[in-house]
Amino acid sequence: MTPTPDLSARIGSLSLRNPVMVASGTFGYGPEYAELVDLERLGAIVVKGICLEPTRGNPPPRTVETPSGLINAIGLPGPGLEGFVREYLPFLRSVPTPVIVNIWGRTVEEYGEVAARLDATDGVHALEINVSCPNIREGSHAFGVRLDSFRRVVETVRARASKPIIPKLAPNVSDIAAFARAAEECGADAISLINSVPAMAVDIETRRPKLANVIGGLTGPAIHPIAVKLVWEAAGAVRIPTIAMGGIVSPADAIEFLIVGAAAVAVGTATFVEPRTAHAVVDGIREYLVRHGLRSVAELTGSLRTGRDPCGG
Amino acid sequence: MRLENSTVIEQFADQGDYRRLVLHAPAIAPEVRPGQFVHMRLPAPADAILRRPFSVFRTHADMLEILYKPLGRGTRAMQRLSRGDAVGLLGPLGNGFPMPSPVTVPALVAGGYGMAALYLLARAVRRAGIVFVGGATASDILCVPEFKALGWEVRIATEDGSLGVRGLVTAPLDAWLAADLGDRRPELFACGPNPMLRAVGDRAIAGGWRAWLSVDRSMGCGVGACLTCVQKVRDPAAPDGWTWARVCREGPVFECRDIVWEDGE
Numbered sequence: 045m046t047p048t049p050d051l052s053a054r055i056g057s058l059s060l061r062n063p064v065m066v067a068s069g070t071f072g073y074g075p076e077y078a079e080l081v082d083l084e085r086l087g088a089i090v091v092k093g094i095c096l097e098p099t100r101g102n103p104p105p106r107t108v109e110t111p112s113g114l115i116n117a118i119g120l121p122g123p124g125l126e127g128f129v130r131e132y133l134p135f136l137r138s139v140p141t142p143v144i145v146n147i148w149g150r151t152v153e154e155y156g157e158v159a160a161r162l163d164a165t166d167g168v169h170a171l172e173i174n175v176s177c178p179n180i181r182e183g184s185h186a187f188g189v190r191l192d193s194f195r196r197v198v199e200t201v202r203a204r205a206s207k208p209i210i211p212k213l214a215p216n217v218s219d220i221a222a223f224a225r226a227a228e229e230c231g232a233d234a235i236s237l238i239n240s241v242p243a244m245a246v247d248i249e250t251r252r253p254k255l256a257n258v259i260g261g262l263t264g265p266a267i268h269p270i271a272v273k274l275v276w277e278a279a280g281a282v283r284i285p286t287i288a289m290g291g292i293v294s295p296a297d298a299i300e301f302l303i304v305g306a307a308a309v310a311v312g313t314a315t316f317v318e319p320r321t322a323h324a325v326v327d328g329i330r331e332y333l334v335r336h337g338l339r340s341v342a343e344l345t346g347s348l349r350t351g352r353d354p355c356g357g
Numbered sequence: 358m359r360l361e362n363s364t365v366i367e368q369f370a371d372q373g374d375y376r377r378l379v380l381h382a383p384a385i386a387p388e389v390r391p392g393q394f395v396h397m398r399l400p401a402p403a404d405a406i407l408r409r410p411f412s413v414f415r416t417h418a419d420m421l422e423i424l425y426k427p428l429g430r431g432t433r434a435m436q437r438l439s440r441g442d443a444v445g446l447l448g449p450l451g452n453g454f455p456m457p458s459p460v461t462v463p464a465l466v467a468g469g470y471g472m473a474a475l476y477l478l479a480r481a482v483r484r485a486g487i488v489f490v491g492g493a494t495a496s497d498i499l500c501v502p503e504f505k506a507l508g509w510e511v512r513i514a515t516e517d518g519s520l521g522v523r524g525l526v527t528a529p530l531d532a533w534l535a536a537d538l539g540d541r542r543p544e545l546f547a548c549g550p551n552p553m554l555r556a557v558g559d560r561a562i563a564g565g566w567r568a569w570l571s572v573d574r575s576m577g578c579g580v581g582a583c584l585t586c587v588q589k590v591r592d593p594a595a596p597d598g599w600t601w602a603r604v605c606r607e608g609p610v611f612e613c614r615d616i617v618w619e620d621g622e
Contacts, residue, residue, distance in 0.1 A: 072582035079358045080447075080580070100601060107577050107585040111404040114577070118584050121601065264406055316578040317398065317406055319360065319447070 049333035050340035051326065053087060053308045055285055056208030056233030058142055058170050060087040060308060063341050064298065064326045067289045067312035068092055068146035068172060068212075069118065073132035074139065080319040085326065087308060088142040091132070093174050095148050096158055098124035108245050108254040113266030113291075114313050115243045117257035120148060120174075125158055129165060137167035144210065147201075148174040152187075155197050160204035170207055173197060176214030176239035188214035188239070191226055198230035208233035210287065213278060215241050215267075220274045221281035228282045236287035236310070237278055238271045264313040265291045272300055279305025279346065293321065295328020302329070305346040358450060358580065359384045365442040366420060373496030375426050375470060376436060383419040385448050391478035392453035392548075392571055392610050395421070396579035398445030401434040408447065410576045410605075412474035412548070414500070421446075424473035424499065450579050451609045454478045454546055454569050461544035461567075462486055464533070465509075466526055466557050468549020469493075472500045474571055475548055485509050487533065491526025491553070495519040527556050534560065542566060545613075548573075551622040558613025568613040574604045581606035589617040 053063035065088040071077055073091045083089065101121025108115050123131055128145075136143045145168050149155040155173065162168045175197050176188030187193045198211050211227045213220060215238040227235045240261025245254040253259075271290025279286040288306035291313070292298050298309045314321040329341065338344055363382040371377050380386075385395060396408040409431045414424040427433045438444065457463040463486035465475045472490055479488065485508035492498050494517050501511050512529040513521025522528050526549070534543065545568035547557040554570040561568030577583035587601035588608060599617050602608060 070582065076578075076580050076582040080360060101584065101587075104585070104587055105575055106587065107575070107583065109405065109407050112406060114407065116583075116585075121584060313406070316583055317408060318445075319580070 047339065049330060049338060050342070051330060051333075053285070053341060055170060055210065055287065055308065058088075058208050060142060062087045062326045063302070063308035063329070064322050065090050065144070065287065065308060065310040066315055066322055067310035068174070069116075070312040070315050073128065074136045074143075075132070077315070077319055078135075081315075082323065083139045083141050085323055086141050087326075088144050088169070089136065089139070090144040090146055090172055090310060091128070091136070092122060093120045093146045093148045094122055094125055094128050094158065094162075095120070095150070096125050096154055098122065098127055103256045105254060105256055107260070110243075110245055110262065111266065113243075113262050113264035114316075115245055115255065115260040115262050116240065117255045117260035119257060125161055133165070133167050142169040143167060144170040144172050146172040146174050146212070152193075152196050152200050156200040156204045159201040159209070163205035163207050168207065170210060170233070171201065171205055172210040172212050172236055173201055174212055174239070176212055189217050191222060194223060195226050195230055198227055198232055202231035210234045210236050212239050213237035213274075214239050215270060215274055215290075220278045224278035224281045224286075228284050232284060234285040234287055234307070235278060235282065236289065238267070238274050238290045241267050241270060263291070265293050267291045268293075268297055272304055275301055275306055276304035276348070292325060295325050295332065298325045298329060299332055299344070302341060302344045303346075303348050305348070307342070307345050358448065359388070361385050361446045363421070363444050363446045365438050365440055365444060367440055368436075368438055371424065371499060373426075375424060375496075375499060377414070378423045378425065378435065378438060380421045380423070380444060380446070381419055382421045382446055385446055386416045386419050386421040389413045389416050389421065389449040389477070390453040391481050392474060393449040393451045394609065395423070395446050395448030396450060396576075397423075398447075399431045399434055400438065400442065400444070402430055405431050405434075407577060408445075408579060410450070410579060412571075413449065413477065414473040415476050415480070415503075424470055426470060447579055450605055452607065454571070454610050457482055457486070457544045457546070458567075461542045462538070464489065464530070464543045464545050466530060466545060466547040466549070466553070467491070468526060468553045469497050470499055471548035471571070472504075475546060476500055476503055478546055479504055479507050479509055487512065489514070489526050489530045489533070491515065491549070493517065525556075526553060527560075530557070530560070534564065545569065547571065551618070554613075554616075555618050555622060558616065561613050569610050570613055570616065571609045572604050572611060572616070573609070576605055579605045589619065590615045591617055
């Protein structure tokens, strides 16, 4: 009999029962999908971005469907740090699944403050640093696409938090490997990528942008091959684990990410369509490992068969 | 709220371009309350990835019926569904309409296929009320026999005058409110385009009555996670007195006094 493969994954000091998370911004704060999704079967829950104060986000229209994709300009509305701790954390603490809180700020100091306070909060297991949301204009976009500001954010969060920290990388940079290395050098426990791809759509009859915010971030199957390439480059440049996201719909999409170097993956937009996609992806990864005689997810991570150096050498 | 793989029992043309889709949905159909909706996974086109929300027109035991008009890529593809085809459903979703107070006269106001969202309410109310329905032309006036079969009076307006009075649905509504109501109190329930909802709400506020408006906004997940379908609502505790409500969770039905309309709506 084939032994059951080891599906566990490690992100810094954090152990996950399986390598499949739900991506920030696509799963609310946990209770939204509790009636439909077995939260105990998720590798981790990554909640929607939290900053210090409550925020309203952008006016509608906030999303537009495009071929095989979804452009969003939600604008990071949220209850703020205290609202999150008061309204959502009691529920999340009752779920035996690690909680990764996505954090953002308008200044480097705000990132540090949010990180310090969540670091001291029970029920929060790791912090994902959102330096790359294309919908925040007050500086956040710049943090993720310029190496110097990216380093300052990651260093500041590292200095204020002892829990695992996971910078989330922007796809729209000229050298993703440089950002991955900078994250590692600044003490990150893992990297996650990709954030949404800056995008835009226009109603040709009215000649108006389809989003109130004019521009947004593209997610969904349309960006998957872009993400696979960037994950391959980033994961190949660092020793810390990579969490891959971008257009996962099926187990095959997730397995592709693992093969090119990801230690874990996150399902995003697909949850909006089929809430139980993450469960199907876990089942599909297990079946794949058995079929290929692999004993663990770790054996699959970075097993791409190519003679080429990941960074193009 | 459930996920269900429903199957098509039948699909047929209603008047004009409108169509009716009858689904076998034994898990969801018995749970639907008036004003709730289902989120449907379309079989095609494959690159249209999101679900599409539909008001439930009516239910009968394990069956659930949707009335729709092919307008976009998704609903045009829906026309090809036929008996036995599988359709993924998520629902029932949303808060739905409250039941009318026993001391009011229930008055339903519909624009176009907004009628479909009001039928279950009329069926659930134990006394007959009155329905006002408006549309561009006669073929947009739907479900009239179904409402009449429940004993409800139906008053019609069309913009081209091809059926009922010429004009907007507010014309027969205003006439009724002014002349026929007497000392009874109406309670309004409306589904249709935003300007119509706003006009109904304005009348309720002026008259001191309740109006329950079913709001239609572009929707993503349907369960409150994606924050696409937001509607500005009054919230005295929030800055400037308003906040965003999620139409899929806190709505789609709002009392007219809670809604903050934008200019041009």
